[in-house]
Amino acid sequence: MNNDLIQCNATQQLRRKVLIGMCIVLGVAAxxxxxxxxxxxxxxxxVLGMLELAYFAASLAMLVHIWRRKQPSWFLIFHCVVLTFLICFGTYVSRIESSLYLWAVALPTVFYLALGLRVGFYWSLSCMLLELVALHFALQETVLVRSAVLLNFVLAYIFVWTISHVYEDSRVKGVDRLNALAHQDALTGAQNRLSLVTAFKQSPAQLEGSYLFTLDIDDFKSINDNYGHAAGDEVLKEVVYRLSQVVSRQHIYRMGGEEFVVVLTAERVDEVGAITLVKQLQSRVMKTPIRFEDIDISVTFSGGLEQFTQQAGLDKTLSRADNGLYLAKKSGKQCAFYQGTRLS
Structure with missing residues (x-):
């Protein structure tokens, strides 16, 4: 959930810059x-000149628009359609010696940056086929060697197309890797605090009515002291694994040390019930000891449950869940509280 939002945000920022560059550079060229x-x-x-001036006017209007507010998604599509048409039509109506067709070689890079990997691939393929048709007619009144022009154009186009495809593929994978590093706990594979804040900041409406279950492993310092930090690390990883058997790992957040937050989505709560889910989490973690080398380590946790609303916000909801966690610790641990009441 979080990685999709972050990936989308990074892509939008890139495409905004691409759109501004297209409006300025291609607008002036037009x-x-x-x-x-x-x-x-x-x-x-x-006729081509009039179309190019119209494209300049449209680019100027778009530049003014996006300078002040968010860009509509169709702006980049418009640029790609118009560029493809102008270059193909220009190749058809101009003399081949004008070399206008050479502009088509740069289009795959524009398409991939503006439209993404999949759409960019098909658009690049369509543009190449259209340009070959335009070249076929443009080469009818020339002394140039038809086969040589077509071959050189196709080879140059495919070369740029391949590089553009590899670059966009690497960029997307690179963003995914950075997202994982920035929003995932390296030890346990759970999400981290930044990921939790990002999710509730970017899509609070989708999370309306969900529950936050804050839990803290009981006596975790004693585990480290008695069995070593390697054992403590194994306990943390195993706890996350057992929690992920009840809820998705994408909804498990390590807040630091031995403290976690589990998001119980409204959909799951409607199906099962919040209290039932908490009991399942308790049973899954506490039922059997965690095996480390030749040692069985009994693990329990205390927890606090609170429902999220947009009106309350994330910070206040976490604070209330922490109050429930404090009551659980004070009441002898191995239990959970919801709005001041112990969950049996």
């Missing part, structure tokens, strides 16, 4: 080419 085609070339080029 202005220059448009004026040239209208005033210095033949009648067939005047």
């Amino acid at each position: 202005l220059l080419f448009g004026l040239s085609n209208i005033f210095y070339f033949g009648p067939r080029a005047k």
Whole structure:
């Protein structure tokens, strides 16, 4: 859940920068080419020039819009469609000696940055096929060797296309790896505090009505003192594993040391019930000792349960759950409290 949100945010930031660059660079290029085609070339080029000036005006309007507010998703699609049309149409109506078709070689990079891996692949393929059709007609009135032009264009296009594909694939995987490092606890594989804060900050409406169950392993310092830190690490990993047999690992957060927060989603609570889920978590962790080398280590935890609402917010909900945890510790441990009442 969290990684998808973070990945989406990183991609949106990249594509915003790409869109700004396209509006500025390609808009200025369209202005220059448009004026040239209208005033210095033949009648067939005047139509292309008018289209290029219209593209410049659209790019300017988009730049003003996104400078002040969030960009609509169709802006980048618009640029890709117009670029493909202008280059293919320009190749068709211009003399081949104008070398306008060379601009098509740069399009795969634009498509992948603007549209992503999958859509960029199919758009690049479609653009290459359309440009080959335009070149077929453009090469009918030239002394250039048709086969040589087509072969060089295809090879150059595929070369840039391949590099663009590999780059975008590596970028997406790199973002995923960074997300894992930044939002996952390295020892246990659970999510961390930053991941919890990010999830509730970015999608509070989706988490409305869910429950936060704060738990703390009882006497964890004694485990480290009696059996060593390696045993303590094994206990933490095994606790997360056992919790993940009741809820998704994506909903388990290590807040630090031996303290965890488990998010009980509204859907699961509606199906099973919050108290039943807490009992299942207790049973799964406490029922059998954790085996470390030749030692059986009995593990219990204390917990506090609280329901999340957008009105209360994450901090206040965690504070109330911590109060329940404090009551559980004070009452002899190995138990959980909800709104001041011990869960039997």
